[in-house]
Amino acid sequence: MIKEIRTRIPEYDRPDDELYIKVVRMAVEQAIEGFLDHIERPGAPWDPEPFRMIGRGEAAEGRNLEPLQTAMRLGARVGWRRLTEIAGPLGLSPQSLYDLGEAIFVYLDQLADAAAEGFEEARARAAGEMERRRNRLLDLLLSQPLASPEAVADLAKAAGWRLPRTVACVALDDQHGGHRARPGGQRMPALPPDVLAGLERPAPCLVVPDPSGPGQAQMLEQALRGRCGAIGPGVPLAAAATSLRWAREALELSRRDVLPRGLLRCEDHMAMLVVFKDEELVSALAEVRLAPLAHLRPTQQDRLAETLLAWLRHGRGAGEVAARLHVHPQTVRYRLRQLEELYGDQLADPDVRFELEIALRARQAVIGSRR
Known part of the structure; x- marks a missing residue:
């Protein structure tokens, strides 16, 4: 035998x-x-x-x-x-x-x-x-302070995970419960083996290596279709926790309807993330810069604020602003004259215009979340 x-x-x-x-x-x-x-x-x-x-x-x-x-x-x-x-x-x-x-x-x-x-x-x-x-490796990558590079490298080798140069972290909404399940009871498609998944955590997340690599964006969109989540910016491996922090902040703004629902990328909303980083400071800024509008009726405030933001964002031509707002150019000219009367020479100051845009963007996002 x-x-x-x-x-x-x-x-x-x-x-x-x-x-x-x-x-x-x-x-x-x-x-x-x-x-x-x-x-x-x-x-x-x-x-x-x-x-x-x-x-x-x-x-x-x-x-x-x-x-x-x-x-x-x-x-x-x-x-x-x-x-x-x-x-x-x-x-x-x-x-x-x-x-x-x-x-x-x-x-x-x-x-x-x-x-x-x-x-x-x-x-x-x-x-x-x-x-x-792999779970322990995920803990190390997201720990604060960061574990030593040697400890990360040793555990990555034991877990069969190739150390990438950059990573992006994904924060997932756990509102559906059973983090492996998608809405309607469907299971999330299998993720590639190089993605570290913490789907059973109280705040589920992913670590995606080389997020700018070929096919990575399409892979994430397909795997996370139907899920609410936020993809953090690509960062060096040592800054993985930072990517996750930004992703979680974006996800929280999405839950509040300040940012869109669904799967969003932090890189597409960096300005809003910066604006809402310190909401008390932004509120104080808005109180100062939007003070000239404070005595107006709410509907007047809304119209003038909308017009002023479009003027700051898209140029100073009444025709272009009118096209953005879907109103008649003459209406825009009338509102701009009102704004010039309210703000005077302030609108000629670049620093004031910059701060006005921050305050108006924040106001627009807050009003949108209440609707």
Whole structure:
């Protein structure tokens, strides 16, 4: 049996590895002795652990079960051939020979089932260990203060994760519960193995390596379709926590309807993120710069604020502002004259115009979130 197995299955032919040869011999001997015990004492309990252990060994070697199953079939064939050769001298009847053959194949199924159990157990344990390492790596990357580069590199190697030059963090909304599920009960598509996923965290997140790389943007959009979340800016690996902080701030503004719902990119909304970084300071700025509008009726304030923001953002021509606001140019000219009366020479000051735009953008976002 050993000769046939080593001849026919290259994975088990290691002539220079004495320990491995002993392991193969031990496996074959255990299989034969187990079969003989089963024939001698059919009702005795059978211990599957030796072949579970063999299955675990196959997983540790990085193989699938095909070589082991082939070895079992070869061993059974050799055993059956030997029995047929000695059936005559032993006086075995055809019925006894048939019964022995059937017992061999039943036993072969038992060995295969035990090996498969051990194999799957080892695979599950290895997957669980790898998942724990990846979760720990995620903790290190997002920790404050940042762990040492050596510690990150060592754990990345143990987790099978290639260290990228840049990363982007994604903050996901957990409002649907069961973070692996999408709205409607659909599961999120599988993410590429180089994406570190913390989907079971109280605040679920992802770390995406090389976010500007080929296909990364499309991958994220496809995987996160239907989810509310924010993709932080691409940063060096050491600044991963910063990318996540920006993503979470953007997600919070999205929940408040200051920023759009759905999947948004921080890079598309940097101005609003800066504006809302210190809302008390922005409110104080708005109180000063929008004071000339304070005595007007709310509807007048809204119209003039909208016109002034469009004028600051899109140029000082009444025609262009009118096109942006979908009103008549004459209406814009009338409002601009009102604003000149209210603000006087302030509108000629670049610093005042800059601060006015900040205050007006913040006002627009707050009003939009209330509607």
